Amino acid sequence: MLKHIKMLSPTQILMIVSFLDMFSVGLIIPQLHQQALLLGCSHVLIGIMGAVYSASQLISGPIIGNLSDLKGRKPALLFTFTTCGVAYLLLGITTSALIFFILRFILGVVKQTQLLTRSIAPDYVKEPEQHSGLFGKMSTLSGIGMSVGPMVSGHLAEAFPDNGFTIIAFVVAVIYTINTYLINILPDNEKTSKLSDNEENKREESSVAPKLIDSVKRSFGESVDDLKKVNWVVYWDVFIYRLIISLCMGMYFSSFAVFLKTEHNVSPKYLGYIIAFKGAISSFCTYFIVHINRLYKTDSNATERTFHVFLAITVAFLGMGLASTLYVYILFIIPLAVGGAVGKVTNLEMIVKKGNDEHRGSIIGAAGSVRSLSGVVTPLLSGIISEYMGVPYVIIFAAIFASIGVGISYKIRTSLVPDKHKND
Template sequence: MSLTICLLQAIAFLDLLAVGLIVPLVPSHVRKMGANHIYVGLLGSIYSGFQLGSGPLIGSLSDLKGRKTILIMTLLICGAGYTILGITESIFVILFLRAVLGLFKQTQMLTKALVPDYETNEARQAEIYGKMAAISSAGITLGPVIGGHIVEDHPENGFTFIAAVCGIGFVVNAGLSYFLPKPLTRQKKKSRGNEEQAINLLYTFFSSIKQSFVELYKVEWSIYWDVFLFKALVGFAMGVYYSNYSLYLQSTYNLTPKYVGYVISFQGIIGSVSSFFIGFINSFYKKDEDYSQRNFHVFVLLSMSLLGLILSFNIYIYVIWLVPLAISNAIARLVTLEMVLKRSHGDHRGTLIGASNSVRSLAGVVAPMVSGYIGHYFGVRYVIYASLVSAVIGLSMSCHFRRKRLKID
C-alpha cells in the first residue's frame, strides 16, 4: 500500500477520532448552559439539515477548485468551529456553529473521492475503502472513551479543553492533507471564467438543497414505497434513540461521562463487528430472495431490543440489550439497500440510492426535534418510547408483507 493511501486513511481516522471526542458531550454541555431539550434536538436537526444539501455543494466545489484544496479548507473551518464551540457561552452561537459544521464537515466524503486520484485499479479501490471504513470506525469508537475520561477528571473546563484538542486535531489533519502529492489522474481543466464558476456554485448550492426532494419525487412509489418506509422507520427509531443517548444514560443510570463513553464505544464495536460479518449472516438467508424475511427479523430484533432497554433495571442489563440493537441496526442498513436494488433490476440505480440517502437524511432532521419535544414536555426517559413505536410499526408492516409473500409462494 502506498504512503499516500496510508496518509488518507490517517486523515479519515483522525477526523472521526476528533469528532468522537466532542460530539457525545455537546448535549450535556448545552444542558448545563441552561438549554432545554428542544434546543438539544435543534442541535441535531440543524446539523443534519445542512448535511442534507452540503454533500453535492462541497463535491462540486472540489471538482472546480481541487479536492485537496477544498479538503484543507473544510478541515480548517471545522477546526475553528469546534474550538469556538468550547469557548462560547451563547446557545445561539452554538446553534449557528452546528449549521456551519453541518455545511463543511464533509471530510469522509472528500477522502473517499481522493482515493481514485491515487489508485486507478478498481479492485484495489474497493479494498482501500473497506480498510478506510474500518480505521475510521476505530476513531469514532476511541473518541467517546477519551473525551469521557477528560470531562470526568476536569468537570469545570474539560469541555473547553476537549474542544481545543478537537480543533488542533483538525488543524493537524489539514497539515497532513497539505502533504498529499499531486494526483496521478489529472482532472481535465475546464476553460470557464471565475464569474461562470461562481454562477455554477451558486446554482449548485440551491439545487443541492432541493436535490433530496427531487430524488424522492423521481421514485416510482408504487414499487418502492414499502422499502423506503421501512428505511424511514429504522432511521427515525435510531435517530430518536441516539439524539438523547448521553442524557438518557446520565439521568436514568447516573453514569459519569467516562462510563457513557465506554457504553457508546461498546455499541460502536458491536456495530462494526456485525457489519464485518454481514456476509456470514446473509448465508442463513439463502432462500430469502426478496429480503422480506430478513426485514421482518430486523424489526423483531429492533423492537425486542428497544423494549429490553426500556425495561432494564440496571446498566448491565441495558448493555446486554445494546448487542441485539447494534446488530439489527447494522443489518437494517444493508437489507433496505439490497431490497431497493433487487427491485430496480439495474434501472435508475443511482436515483434510487440517492433517494434512499435522502430518506435517511430527512429522518435525521425530524428525529432530533421529536426527541427534543418529548424530552422537554414528558422527560428524557420517555424519548426511547418514540423509537419503540416506530420499530413496532415497522414490525407490523414487515409481518404483513412477509405473510403476503408466503401466500404468493
C-alpha cells in the first residue's frame, strides 16, 4: 500500500490532500454547534467562537503564508497538519467549554492548510499554463470532500448518539495524520524555500536547543519585514474582487438555510439535497476550468472572466431573493455555483500571474485573510438585516454587493481595453 502511495506524482498527492482536508472539515463543522451546546455554551458564546475563529484566520493568514515563503512551504504544511490533527483529537475528548474555546482559537490560527496547499502546488508544475488546471482539479476534489463529509458525519452522529462527536474527531485526527505523511513524501523542491545554503547552514547550527519564545519572535519579525517588501499596489484588484465575493457568499451562506425553511418550507432532508446540488455544479465547473478558460483566450488579465463572474452572481442572488417557488430558486443556484467556482480559480490565477515564487505564499495568505474578514462581518450584518428587515432581504443585499463587483470589474476591464489596442 505504502509502495503504491510513494509512486504517486506530487500533483496527485496534493489533489488527494485537498480532498481529505476538506472532507475532514465537512465531517467536523456540522457537529461543532451541537457539541458546544452539550458542553454548556450559550448561542451567544457559540457566535463569539465563530467570530474569534474567523478573526484568528484573518490575522494568521498572511503571517503563516509568509513564514512558508521564508522557511519552506513543505515544513509549514507539515507543522499545520500535525497541529490540527492534535487539536481536533483534543476537541473530541474535552468536556470543558473553556478548553473547547481555546482549541477552536488554536485551530483558527494554524488551520491554513488549503492556503498552503495551493501555495506549494505551482512548485511542482513546470508550465504556468497548467496552473489553472491544477487549481481547478484541487478545488473540484475539495468541493467533493466538503459535500460528502457532512453526509458521513450525519450518519456517524446518528449511529453513535452518545459519543458520535468523539468518533468524528478521532476520524478527522487520523485523516490529518495521513495528510502529514503524504506531504512528508513530497519531493523537496528548491523553490519551496528562499533561504540560501549559507543561511540554511546557519539556521541548522543555531537550532540546537533553541529558545521557543526567541524563535517565535524572530520568525514573526522576519514575516513582518518580508511583508513590507511586497508591492501590494499591484494586487489591489485581486483583494477587491476577493472581498466582494467573500461578502456576497458570506451573506448567502449565513442565511440560506433559514431562508429556505421560512420562505419555501424546505425540510432538512431536501436542504441537504440542495447543498449537494450546488456542490456538484461547483465541482463540475472547477474540474473543467481549463475548457472554460479556452472560451477566454484573449483574457490574459482575467478582467473579462471576473466581470462575467460578478454578473452571474448578481443575477443568481436577485433570482433567489425574488423566487416565487422552490424550483425557481434551485434554477438560480446554477449561475451562483458556476460564478463562485470560476471566480475562486480565477482569483488564484491572477495572484500567480501577477506575483512571483518568492512572495506567493504571502499574497495567497493575505487573500485568505480577506475571506476570513467577511466571516467576522457577514454573520453580524445578516443578523441585523434579518431582524429589522426580514430574511429575504439578506439575499437582496448580497445581490447589491455583487452588483458593486459588476461595476468595478467593468470599469477595470474597459480601462484596459485602450492599452490593449495600443499594444496591438
